[in-house]
Amino acid sequence: MPEDQSSQGADQIPTNLRLLILLEETVRAGVPVSPRTLVEHLGLPKATIHRLLATAEAEGFLQRDVDGRSYGPGQRLRMLAANTLSSQRIRTDRLAIMKALADEIGETCNLATPGRYGMVYLDRVETHWPLRIQLPAGTQVPFHCTASGKMYLSSLRPDRLNRLLTSGPLQPQTSRTNTDPVSLAEELSLTRRRGYSTDTEEFMDDMVAIAVPIEDNLGRLLSTLSVHAPKQRQSLVQLERSLDRIRQAADNLASLVSPVTEDDDLRS
Structure with missing residues (x-):
């Protein structure tokens, strides 16, 4: 406004x-x-x-x-925002940024946005390896046990986060899923401080992932950029070594939806 x-x-x-x-x-x-x-x-x-x-x-x-x-925001407003982000020009630029990242790291990249009951994948660029994890665009995944979901949860106000974590039992997806609200809140506090989140076989056996926020010009989370890999190919420590490159890609993606100032418009 x-x-x-x-x-x-x-x-x-x-x-x-x-x-x-x-x-x-x-x-x-x-x-x-x-x-x-x-x-x-x-x-x-x-x-x-x-x-x-x-x-x-x-x-x-x-x-x-x-x-x-x-x-x-209700469902129709969230869909309006998602469709705006998926407009053809923006999506072409977005996929180019994600493909460059996927080629460099050698693993699948995902763009996800919070929905009502979980994170929804807006876009993804697959790795060229035959061993890959199939989570197509449109897939909804839980908040509490995915890298993208935990990145989003870490951005919430304490009162809203507490309501979400205690509104019902956190369902285990694997034997490593953290279903304890107290220890999960502690992990989210760490995520907030360091600016990235992880998934160590919590959502899917033998899969590790890392996610960073894509923020607007006011520092609010719009969506998340994540990279996941089978642990047979990359460990979480190996993915964390690519953190600077992932953050750079997230900044590039954020610039696609940043408001254009009058000076920017004159320079274009």
């Missing part, structure tokens, strides 16, 4: 833009927002805000948070 939009007042926001601006403000916040917060930021009447929220919720663009009062 333009920086001065919230100060324009209700009479300055065209009626046909109010729902779009409300959605924009909701996702810009990065956390579930209350109707009161939206009234304060947008300057629209309380009744108007509630009407817009009801419409957005009914159509699936927003959904209520667990407190029953705040709102966050």
